[in-house]
Amino acid sequence: MSNPPTPESPRDSESEVSADRTVPVETPAAPGLSRRGLLALGGGVGLAVGAVAGGITGIAVTKNNSSSAAELEYSFYGEHQSGIITPAQDRMHFAAFDMRDDATRDDLISLLQDWSYATSRMMMGLDVSAKGAFRGGPYLPPEDTGEASGLGPSGLTITFGFGRSLFRSDDGTDRFGLAAQLPEDFTDLPTMVNDFIQPARSGGDLCVQACSNDPQVAVHAIRNLTRIAFGRAQLKWSQLGFGRTSSTSTAQDTPRNLFGQKDGTNNLKAEEPDRLTENVWITDGPAWSHGGSYLVARRIAMTIEVWDGVQLQEQDRVLGRDKESGAPLSGGTEFTAPDFAATDDGGKLLIDIRSHVARTHPENNDGIAMLRRGYNYVDGNDDTGRLDAGLFFIAFVNQPDRFAAVHTNMARDDMFVEYLKTTSSSVFVVPGGIGESEYVGQSLFEA
Numbered sequence: 036m037s038n039p040p041t042p043e044s045p046r047d048s049e050s051e052v053s054a055d056r057t058v059p060v061e062t063p064a065a066p067g068l069s070r071r072g073l074l075a076l077g078g079g080v081g082l083a084v085g086a087v088a089g090g091i092t093g094i095a096v097t098k099n100n101s102s103s104a105a106e107l108e109y110s111f112y113g114e115h116q117s118g119i120i121t122p123a124q125d126r127m128h129f130a131a132f133d134m135r136d137d138a139t140r141d142d143l144i145s146l147l148q149d150w151s152y153a154t155s156r157m158m159m160g161l162d163v164s165a166k167g168a169f170r171g172g173p174y175l176p177p178e179d180t181g182e183a184s185g186l187g188p189s190g191l192t193i194t195f196g197f198g199r200s201l202f203r204s205d206d207g208t209d210r211f212g213l214a215a216q217l218p219e220d221f222t223d224l225p226t227m228v229n230d231f232i233q234p235a236r237s238g239g240d241l242c243v244q245a246c247s248n249d250p251q252v253a254v255h256a257i258r259n260l261t262r263i264a265f266g267r268a269q270l271k272w273s274q275l276g277f278g279r280t281s282s283t284s285t286a287q288d289t290p291r292n293l294f295g296q297k298d299g300t301n302n303l304k305a306e307e308p309d310r311l312t313e314n315v316w317i318t319d320g321p322a323w324s325h326g327g328s329y330l331v332a333r334r335i336a337m338t339i340e341v342w343d344g345v346q347l348q349e350q351d352r353v354l355g356r357d358k359e360s361g362a363p364l365s366g367g368t369e370f371t372a373p374d375f376a377a378t379d380d381g382g383k384l385l386i387d388i389r390s391h392v393a394r395t396h397p398e399n400n401d402g403i404a405m406l407r408r409g410y411n412y413v414d415g416n417d418d419t420g421r422l423d424a425g426l427f428f429i430a431f432v433n434q435p436d437r438f439a440a441v442h443t444n445m446a447r448d449d450m451f452v453e454y455l456k457t458t459s460s461s462v463f464v465v466p467g468g469i470g471e472s473e474y475v476g477q478s479l480f481e482a
């Protein structure tokens with residue numbers, strides 16, 4: 036017996052969230068069933084996705100008259116997945132999953148369908164299913180774990196990616212009939228200087244990046260997607276992040292990382308569609324991957340106690356920017372382009388060629404740029420009392436090789452590297468966005 040609906044909050048009130056939506060004019064809704072239709076069909080997890088006819092709608096959705104952070108909502112549907120050019124939220128829970136050894140192609144498809152359905156709801160501030168946390172009756176475990184009840188969508192985005200092992204296992208096995216679809220561009224990263232990679236917290240068949248402005252909403256998303264995966268896939272590793280370390284929109288202020296530096300100044304931004312097409316969105320290779328991207332994730336420990344003992348002018352020299360203003364050492368303000376040829380009166384370069392900015396700037400890397408979207412992390416401390424802290428670095432690029440080229444240039448003699456130690460490294464291909472009738476990655480299985 037199910038309890039009657041008693042809407043009390045955005046997360047447990049479907050009627051409330053279905054009303055009063057505006058879709059941006061640049062991405063008009065296509066004809067077809069609305070998300071309200073999808074919800075109406077979805078009596079439970081796994082029922083609705085794939086059964087609804089619809090089209091692609093806009094990327095961002097806002098509720099009329101909503102201004103509170105809790106009510107900020109993004110659409111799961113669109114040309115690209117959300118969580119890439121979406122203005123970077125403040126919190127992240129990132130997770131990688133392995134399919135069970137006995138899982139079949141049908142298990143994988145049903146998992147992606149169930150994940151898509153639950154995601155379409157959570158991003159609207161709803162429980163993972165209609166019965167949710169409180170309406171499944173007293174004699175069953177609730178379908179939703181309940182800790183995000185009442186918290187609203189809080190700008191939640193969920194981005195899905197596929198690891199190389201999903202296409203072909205390390206021993207060459209084609210477990211899911213996907214080997215022919217492995218993009219040629221999907222290469223592994225070479226080992227880099229200061230790599231101390233821990234295999235147990237790297238790679239995986241699938242990844243899920245959940246970002247939100249409320250940490251509990253992001254954790255709720257990963258926890259419930261893990262629960263839904265039970266019997267088909269299991270959590271391999273996960274990482275919590277706080278405090279975005281990049282801006283992905285010109286509307287955002289530049290945040291600071293754990294070295295106290297403004298981070299994200301010269302990041303690719305949502306307002307640069309041509310540069311995104313050139314550097315972020317996949318346009319080559321199998322058709323199913325078009326509109327997607329490659330997600331590079333690296334857990335980079337920062338020796339913050341060592342850094343804290345470095346003189347300010349040396350900290351500036353290592354980065355190539357002024358710590359307080361973020362301006363390049365060649366002069367100007369934060370967003371002034373660095374001049375790598377500028378010298379002082381003695382003919383000395385103002386920006387050291389071994390500084391981080393000099394090593395990674397597109398001008399010194401054949402024009403290659405990337406969209407960075409990382410987060411700070413602190414995972415306690417070691418037994419000598421040093422914080423286990425750093426940057427969970429995430430970058431979106433249209434070819435892993437292009438990331439590797441910039442990284443190799445950085446690793447060669449970037450002074451920054453002395454303060455960094457990478458403990459986890461992964462690459463996932465993020466398929467393009469979907470329409471309301473589809474589940475994430477559907478075109479891969481129909482290719």
Ligand code: HEM
Binds near residue numbers: 302336391392396425
């Ligand atoms: C803990 C590790 C790292 C920290 C703390 C860090 C910090 C920074 C900071 C403060 C900036 C300058 C501000 C800005 O333009 O965003 C910057 C720029 C940049 N970083 Fe990093 N970074 C790290 C690792 C990496 C890695 C692994 C890469 C990959 C190759 C990378 C690529 C870049 C790029 C492409 C830029 C923009 C350069 C420009 O166009 O001026 N960073 N980083």
